[in-house]
Amino acid sequence: MLLEGPPGNGKTSLAEAIAAECMLPFYAVRYEGIVSSFLGETTSRLDHVFEFVRTRRCVLFFDEFDTIAKERADNHETGEIKRVVSTLLLQIDRLPPHVIVVCATNHGELLDRAAWRRFQLRLALEAPSRAEATAFLESMRARLGGDLGLAPRTLADRLKGASYAELEQFAQDIRRRYVLALPDSDLGGIVRTRLEQWRSQAHQ
Amino acid sequence: MQAGRAALSRTASDPDPELVVVFDLAGSVEEFARAVSGVPGLEFLAEHEEEDVDPDADFHMVSKDGRTDKAVPESLYMIMTNARAVTQLIALFHRWEADPEEKFARGLNPLRRVFALLREIRRWGPEDRVRETGLLEDWADTLQAIGGARSSVRIEIELWFRADPARRAAAQSEVARLIGNAGGTVVHTSTIASIDYHGVLADLPHREVQAVLTDGPHAIELLTTDAIMFVAPAQPMAIPGLELAADTPAPAVADGPVGDAPRVALLDGVPLANHSSLAGRLVLDDPDNIAARYVSSQQQHGTAMASLIVHGDLGRPRAPLSARLYVRPIFEPHPSGNGETVIQDQLQVDLVHRAFHRMFEGDGDQPPAAPSVRIVNLSIGDPARVFVRRLSPMAKLLDWLAHRYNLLVLVSAGNHPIATTVPTDAISDPGSLGRVLVADGRDRALHRRLLAPAEAVNVVTVGALHADAWSGDLPDTVLDGLEDGMPALYSAVGFGYRRSVKPEVLLPGGRSLFQRPPAVTSTTVPLSPARTSARGPGMLVAAPGRDRDATAYLYGTSNATALASRSASHIFDVLAGLPDRAGEFPFPDAQYHPVLAKTLLVHAATWGALSTALRDALDLETSTERRDITQMLGYGAVDPHHVASASRTRVVLLGAGSITKDQRHRFSFPMPPALAATTEWRRLTVTLGWLSPVNTRTQRHRMARLFFQPPQTELGVKRVQAQHQTVRKGTVQHEVLEGAAAVAFAAGDALTVDVDCRVDAGRLDAPVRYGLAVSLEVAATVQADIHAQVREQLQARLRQRAAAQVTAVRG
Ligand SMILES: Nc1ncnc2c1ncn2[C@@H]1O[C@H](COP(=O)(O)OP(=O)(O)O)[C@@H](O)[C@H]1O
């Protein structure tokens, strides 16, 4: 399964949820980790790792998959890295069906066609639309048990382009500041300054 | 006490290492016992109760991977009253070894027969100090798992307890000096005179471990020190962290009056006191400010246990506990950051002792913190201390405390890993997988024994059933290996100390699942546990999450123990609410409620369908079948509908009293006329529970042995459940008899149950409190209201014998 979309919109969460729902162990593999730890090793050590994984049912999660499987037309990586990467891809291809492989990437467009075609399922996890952001902020308001200073719809408009993770952080931040400044908190004022702050960061 | 059914001199006043003598037997204990019975001064070594002799009860060596089955060489040790006698005895043995023909001085010749049965007579040595403490196994495991990665290991040293404080101090500083010389450090020390406990918690550098593993226990100075009795690994229980359930908020719980004086105490992790299901229901008493060591997301186990005790399984919550729950934290976050552990830098025995002392005596000149508590819940099963034969110091402490403060203490049996290997064929057929797993559990029973302190004799030990309120569909990535309601695979099994029934009862503890193994071509396949805590099954428990009503799913014997504490509290409510009626026997007063709660909790236990399922799965020998089932089920599953309740077809009579040495209390149970001369099915259940004073200096330990002989022919019934020898070895005797034979009796006839008291070890300071429950159940086809019939007869009896001094049905 390939999960694709900008950061903060649930790729890692979805992969974890799949493992939790199937009640399987979740193994997350990070590109830098695996490449650096196998540099200078024979590929047989990497094969050992996969041998272990192959014997059990599990969810194997490759974050930042593009870094492994990007088109390598003009790359200046060493032959060493190439060797590790191609062993890795080979091993992924050879995994038995009881291993659920989930790959995530922020940059689907960087994947080479062959890598792309490997996946039985490709899901795009986009940033929320205005309606989705409104609904999400509404649920946040209910969960945090307090007003967010502006109507969720208005807030969703002002935070256009934000990811779920950013919306969540924003709402939590508002509530935290509000509670810390009690009893004379100015909710309206807090929201205004936080929005300003957000806009200036987003424009950078 | 030590490998073998060892005996201690009853008169040992201040056991001194020089007074200890060890007999290494060449043959069986029974043979040796016969030989010493004729030797003046040694005859008490022969003091085995007839029923103790259990021919197929031989102990076997246990290695963690489970294969060796060598019989354990038996050693007995004894403490003599005079150091010269020890020296003489040893010298005599060596002379005899050198020249078996040599004549001994007059009176000593019977010793020849004894010597012939021995491999050696010697002083307490390095091997004795580690035998059956789990130390060598634990060290070997550690070394294998992490090599020398950890620079030191932690140990608990038990010193020979000396009554004289000056000698005690001297022994301790000697031990501390040796630890220092070896490059180790003393972490904590404690003396608890009431159980003859003198302990030192210490860290030893890794090279000491290495030396012992390569060259044996004599390789390090510490293990050759006279002052030391035992050295055990100190490895407090670690509880893994939970994943939270995503979309399952705790149900809104009934508001109800919450009594202020707590009746139940929980010694566990720091709970999240403002969780929606716990707010206003806890009394958190944290004098050491352990809460400061936690961040709230780590407060998992205490929160889970508190919610189970207060509400039961949140998947199907029941009426909340009638009074607030007293919580004393004794856990801290695990140093790895994941999960919790019993506080590591203190001797656990000391920690628990201080917790009880604060509740019932008060710290310093403070008043007691929780004198209203009558039930204590403890789940600290020590994975490095699998019960073999020696009572752990914690078990001794709990036994002493339960009697001293008149408490019902509930202890979890302990959890074992469920991972195993099964034939591949079994995977495809749920029925056969269930049978295979039950059989596998029995084969591994040696490795699934009780975890200390579950072997304590005064407590009720609780094992778990594979059951919970979760319902839903399982993904096909997992396997539910067992039928609902079977004994859980993770739950530790008996027997207990001196082959007593343990765990006494089983309650639901939540279901564990396996990952469905991938298709393989091999004939066997390994099964490993599935992650169930986020989506169930399991018991739904309160958890610290980002919302106040967060939950998780959990399985384990501590869940079952929490439910048992809840049931016990319910029994107290019932007992406290029983109105005395004019013209009837008065109910036992509150001092007997703890023993009655213990009695009634076990009284509701039955093998029921479980024994049928075990017989079906296991190829049991008829002659040992009841004993084998007792080992796996104890007294069975507590039937929640039978806890302190009666009906038209089921009548329960309660009795209680205080009894002392060689006394007999007679109880009579009027027979309901409806049963005369019928062939209707009937079941008689008789349960006697007490809290025995303990003598921690002798191997007998349990001082008061109470028992009854259940009526059989009078009612046309026979024993059908736990084996009759084992039921008398603990502190609760529970007998279930059934039958359908017609018996003739006259109006006014009664069944008689005599409660007898013998004293096994020492002298009783005061009479022993006990509770008795007798219930008679008849088939639903019996039309008459037997409850009303028995009540009428009791009233008639009371009118006849108005002057009798009685409690309840005591006649
Ligand atoms: N679709 C979503 N719905 C609700 N919350 C979300 C969603 N996507 C992300 N979040 C929130 O943002 C956090 C970070 O998301 P994450 O799964 O790590 O995103 P990614 O891996 O795509 O960068 C999550 O823990 C969650 O709290």
Ligand SMILES: [Mg+2]
């Ligand atoms: Mg991510």
